Structure formats: C-alpha cells, structure tokens
Amino acid sequence: xxEVLSGxxxxxxxxxxxxESGDHAPLSCSxxxxxxGVRVEIVTPDRVLGLEMSxxxxxxxxxxxxxxxxxxTPDSRIASVTKSGNKLLAVIENTxxxxxxxxxxxxxVGDRATIPNV
Numbered sequence: 388x389x390e391v392l393s394g395x396x397x398x399x400x401x402x403x404x405x406x407e408s409g410d411h412a413p414l415s416c417s418x419x420x421x422x423x424g425v426r427v428e429i430v431t432p433d434r435v436l437g438l439e440m441s442x443x444x445x446x447x448x449x450x451x452x453x454x455x456x457x458x459x460t461p462d463s464r465i466a467s468v469t470k471s472g473n474k475l476l477a478v479i480e481n482t483x484x485x486x487x488x489x490x491x492x493x494x495x496v497g498d499r500a501t502i503p504n505v
Contacts, residue, residue, distance in 0.1 A: 388404075388412045388413060388416040388496055388497070388498045389412070391416055391419070391420070391496055392412075392415065392416055392419060398420050398423060398425050398494065398496075399425070399492070399493030399494035400424070400425055400426065400493055401425070401426045401474075401491075401492045401493045401494070402420055402425050402426070402427050402428075402492060402493065402494045402495070402496055403427075403428050403430060403465070403475075403477050403490055403492045403494070403495045403496070404416060404417050404420070404427060404428065404429045404430070404495075404496045404497075404498070405430050405431075405464075405465050405495065405496070405497040405498060406429050406430065406431040406433075406436065406498055407431075407432065407464075407497070407498055408439065408498045409431070409433055409436070409437055409438035409439040409440070410437070410439045410440060410498075411437075411440065411444065411448070412498050413429060413431075413436075413498040414429070414436060414437060414448040414452065415448070416496060416498070417429050417452060417455075417457050418448070418451045418452065418455060418457075420496075421452075421455035421456070421457055422455070427455070427457045427458070428457070428458040428459075428460060428490065428492075429452075429457060429458070429459050429460065430460045430463050430464065430465055430479055431459075431460070431461055431462075431463070432462065432463065432464050432482050433461060433462075434461050434462060435461060436448070436449070436452070436459060436461070437449070460479060462481055462482050462483055463479045463480060463481050463482060463488075464479070464480055464482060465477050465478070465479055465480075465495065465497075466478045466479065466480040466487065468495050471491060474491050474492065474493055475491070475492050475493065475494070475495055476489060476490075476491055477489070477490045477491075477492060477495055
C-alpha cells in the first residue's frame with residue numbers, strides 16, 4: 388500500500404486491495420486508486436471495513452468509497468494469487484463458509500502490517 392501511495396509503484400487499471408489491518412491505509416489507498424480511474428475491490432476478513440477506526444474517520448472513508456464505486460467484499464481473504472496470461476487470478480475465500488470466488492485483476496495490493504523504513 389505504501390509503495391502505491393508514495394508513487395514507488397504505478398497502479399494497474401484493475402486492482403484488488405487486501406485489508407488485513409482494519410485501519411486507514413487500505414481505505415486511503417483504495418480511494419487514491421479510484422481517483423486515478425482504477426477499478427478497485429477491497430477484500431477484508433472482517434464483517435465491515437475499518438474495525439480499528441473511529442466512527443468519524445470511518446464515515447468519511449465510507450462516503451468516498453461508495454461514491455467512487457469501490458466494491459467491498461467482507462468476511463473474506465485472498466487465498467491465492469497466480470499468473471494468468473498478463474494478469475493475475477486471485478482466489479478469494481469466505482472465512483465462514485469456505486466458498487471460493489475468482490477475480491482476474493492486473494494488480495494485488497496488500498496491507499498486512501507495517502514495517503519501518505530503514
């Protein structure tokens with residue numbers, strides 16, 4: 388996420404964002420990508436986005452997410468990502484039912500934890 392937000396990585400035109408933190412970064416990154424015309428889907432294992440955020444901050448993010456048409460997939464994790472031609476095939480698994488769904492995207496951006504820059 389930070390590589391995309393800093394400009395270190397160019398975003399693709401169809402991006403799957405993995406939110407494992409429930410915090411600002413994946414939501415901000417998704418909004419940033421959508422503002423660049425990117426089609427975005429956020430996948431989170433939580434029942435809703437932003438569980439670690441205050442209601443005020445979450446409300447502001449959610450308004451932008453829905454306005455931008457960002458797809459939100461709760462209760463799910465990315466189980467695997469494999470190359471499929473010049474794209475990526477991501478398999479998404481529902482954390483409760485185990486049901487699998489596939490997404491073909493150009494890029495997968497993840498937020499699992501933050502490590503310091505050294």
